[in-house]
Amino acid sequence: MADDALSTTFAALADPTRRAILARLAGGEATVTELAEPFAVSLPAISKHLKVLEKAGLITRGRTAQWRPCRLEARPLGEVADWVEEYRRFWDGSFDRLAEHLRAVQEGEAR
Amino acid sequence: MADDALSTTFAALADPTRRAILARLAGGEATVTELAEPFAVSLPAISKHLKVLEKAGLITRGRTAQWRPCRLEARPLGEVADWVEEYRRFWDGSFDRLAEHLRAVQEGEAR
DNA sequence: GCTATTGTGAACCACATCGTTAATTAACCG
DNA sequence: CGGTTAATTAACGATGTGGTTCACAATAGC
Numbered sequence: 001m002a003d004d005a006l007s008t009t010f011a012a013l014a015d016p017t018r019r020a021i022l023a024r025l026a027g028g029e030a031t032v033t034e035l036a037e038p039f040a041v042s043l044p045a046i047s048k049h050l051k052v053l054e055k056a057g058l059i060t061r062g063r064t065a066q067w068r069p070c071r072l073e074a075r076p077l078g079e080v081a082d083w084v085e086e087y088r089r090f091w092d093g094s095f096d097r098l099a100e101h102l103r104a105v106q107e108g109e110a111r
Numbered sequence: 112m113a114d115d116a117l118s119t120t121f122a123a124l125a126d127p128t129r130r131a132i133l134a135r136l137a138g139g140e141a142t143v144t145e146l147a148e149p150f151a152v153s154l155p156a157i158s159k160h161l162k163v164l165e166k167a168g169l170i171t172r173g174r175t176a177q178w179r180p181c182r183l184e185a186r187p188l189g190e191v192a193d194w195v196e197e198y199r200r201f202w203d204g205s206f207d208r209l210a211e212h213l214r215a216v217q218e219g220e221a222r
Numbered sequence: 223g224c225t226a227t228t229g230t231g232a233a234c235c236a237c238a239t240c241g242t243t244a245a246t247t248a249a250c251c252g
Numbered sequence: 253c254g255g256t257t258a259a260t261t262a263a264c265g266a267t268g269t270g271g272t273t274c275a276c277a278a279t280a281g282c
Contacts (some may be wrong), residue, residue: 001238001239007125010125011125013121014120014122014125015240032259039255042241042242043259045241046241051211052239065258069255077202083190084191086137090137090161091186100159144229155229156272162230178229
């Protein structure tokens with residue numbers, strides 16, 4: 001995988017388990033076992049997912065006794081939002097209609 | 112890789128070459144050789160990237176003589192935008208300040 | 223029909239990813 | 253100290269990714 005920040009973030013988000021973990025953390029901090037509870041995978045698997053999320057800067061982990069509470073860190077999501085926003089005009093309708101209008105005009109000229 | 116639509120889209124975006132291809136296509140249709148020109152990789156490598164983008168629904172390909180012009184299809188990006196928007200309150204500042212306020216209040220009560 | 227251009231397919235390699243089980247670290251508690 | 257709980261590390265396997273080179277299909281144009 002490419003090692004630039006945006007690629008790392010997108011790669012971290014390309015997994016439903018990891019996105020579900022983020023959704024859970026949006027409701028507040030949670031420990032690893034709490035996060036693992038809804039999934040039919042082993043604890044080490046969850047631990048690996050958390051490491052991916054941490055490397056992407058999407059979570060941080062504290063340390064309270066033997067628990068390692070995870071917190072959501074959404075700044076990288078802000079960068080994703082900024083990136084995708086550049087393309088908004090291509091999907092929000094107005095551009096499609098404009099493009100079709102332009103194509104129609106062009107065909108008219110060709111005739 | 113997971114096979115749900117959102118995961119496929121995120122995975123397709125987790126590569127700077129593919130994002131650059133999308134950026135190029137935002138300026139209009141282009142052929143495979145045109146798209147390959149800025150990159151120091153072989154044509155088959157670009158062909159594979161295009162296949163990934165096509166499977167994610169991010170591009171469509173026409174067929175004019177021996178050229179296969181590519182077009183940007185941004186609808187999946189709209190889904191990405193919708194997904195990330197759910198988390199906006201976690202990075203746009205106001206929430207951080209609110210959270211800190213709540214923590215401060217809680218500490219006050221604990222004293 | 224021959225040749226050049228455009229693009230894909232097949233086969234292969236190096237390496238990353240996602241999962242497992244078993245062992246290990248770290249901390250609490252009686 | 254000994255036992256329990258929480259979580260990570262290590263080692264392994266299956267599969268996917270991204271790149272290569274070489275061969276091939278499809279079309280244009282002489």
